[in-house]
Amino acid sequence: MNKRAILAIVRKDLKVAIQNKGVVLPIIILPLILFVVFPWIMVYASSMTNVMGPSTSNIDQLLARMPTGLLNELSGYTPDQQVTVFMLVYMLAPMFLIMPLMVSSVLAADSFAGEKERKTLEALLYTPTTDRDLFTAKLLGAWSAANVTAILSFIVYAIMVNAAGWKSIQHIFFPNWMWIALVFWVTPAVAGLGLVVMVFVSARAQGFQDAYQTGGLVVLPVMLLMVGQISGVMYFSLGLVMIVGLVIWLIDAGLLWFASKSFRRSELMTKL
């Protein structure tokens, strides 16, 4: 592995990507909404339902539908606190995964399809890098940026959640072990998934927008997890998070193997 060349390509891809508004805006706006605005809206909404009295029955009904495991985890809190903890800790957990997925896929779209669109790939293919170096560098840039962004978002979210819930809970209640596993075990796997899917999509896409729109479908499984959580079919326990992470890592490994086999200079050159 040529580390210097790999780092040069990572540097190039990230420098180029941050000049593209289509890449930067979603990376700034999405976490701002999800991890800064959302916690306050959730807490405000739950406090309003408390004030309104009988309407809290909707939340009660929602909680009543939740699996026993989740109810056990919430049992140490008062009913008001349960609503806050449920909304901030559990309901938003699947949504967190959208962040690494979105960042990795938007960066990968810019790196693979965007490079083709900007006609800068040819010069890169003439460099002494091996196909493996090139593939690794292209993945590494988007993957590390997705993880760094996710960890920063997590830190911001932790501050926001504890601040927003302080009035009700009166102590630091976030993160729990499930969230630690979500951020450090599932997030890198999900970032990898967005990335590898985008490698396949970019091979057929005409340009950045085309790839990004088609690759956006990868968000669907995360949406299913959210629906599953809200409907009470499942909840994000530590065990489930570990299993989800393992499954995604396995899918990543399989897709990565196929992607690396199809990532050949000669093939890329014929598609220029």
Added chain:
Amino acid sequence: MSSSVIQISSLTRRFGDKNAVDQLTLEVQAGEIFGFLGHNGAGKTTTVRLLNGVLEPTSGGARVLGLDPQTEGPALRAKTGVLTETPSLDERLTACDNLSIYADLYDVPQADVSDRVNSLLSEFELADRADEKVGGYSKGMKQRLALARALLHKPELLFLDEPTSSLDPVAARHVHSLVENLARQEGHTVFICTHNLVEAQRLCDRVAVMENGRLMALGTPSELTRQYVKRLDVDLEVGPDQMTSAMQILEGLPGLVIAAPKRENGILTLTLSGREAIPELLAVLIQKGLQVYRLAPQEVDLEEVYFALHGGEQ
């Protein structure tokens, strides 16, 4: 020019049902400026890609700088520099960034990167705008920057694909001087793909003419003109009062003079059947009592060779 740096043997690359490069065999010697001529789609760019191991041949093979492009691609590409047909620059980055990133990719010693980048930017007259994004550059500036990038790692063999296609005459001349300097002073081998015949004539030691992926002709420009141009224009100057009789005499020599002479400013321009017709024509003119002040063959250039090979598409 003693050893071959490129040896190509029956190299073929097929795309669908079309041979982009068809049974190409040739050698390029160390230190020479080799011209690769042909229309768009003649197979020039595909050949450069095959020779750098970024495209796989359908059959045949090549050795470049003693290496096999297919199995030793990375090692080979470390010794070659390629100026692609489009500059292929990252327009969202500055000139300085474009060069320093490629310096890392070509493994230019870390301590030399800054000096090398700055000296190339100065040499190509881009130093004043080194920190501007390349997207704001003119076509000529982009081409110069791309050429600077191709030279970053001091390649032994330089491939230039249409190096002056988007340059104004001054910038083109600058590139020509640079190419000549690289080959003549520094001993680099230069492989130029071009359809600019004046450029090829001026720069190249030898040229290959391609058509539809096939090699049509190979040799020095003068060898090719002798071999392929079967006509020769000559200027004839006779005594001022002998022009009319000269015209009459020439019209009676259809075996030698193959087109009606043109008269302009006291000079007759004749088209002869070839170089060998000159002594016979001279003998006839003197025998007929004409005072011949001058009988001068016009320079035959590659353009005529090119059109002769392409079936008179002129």
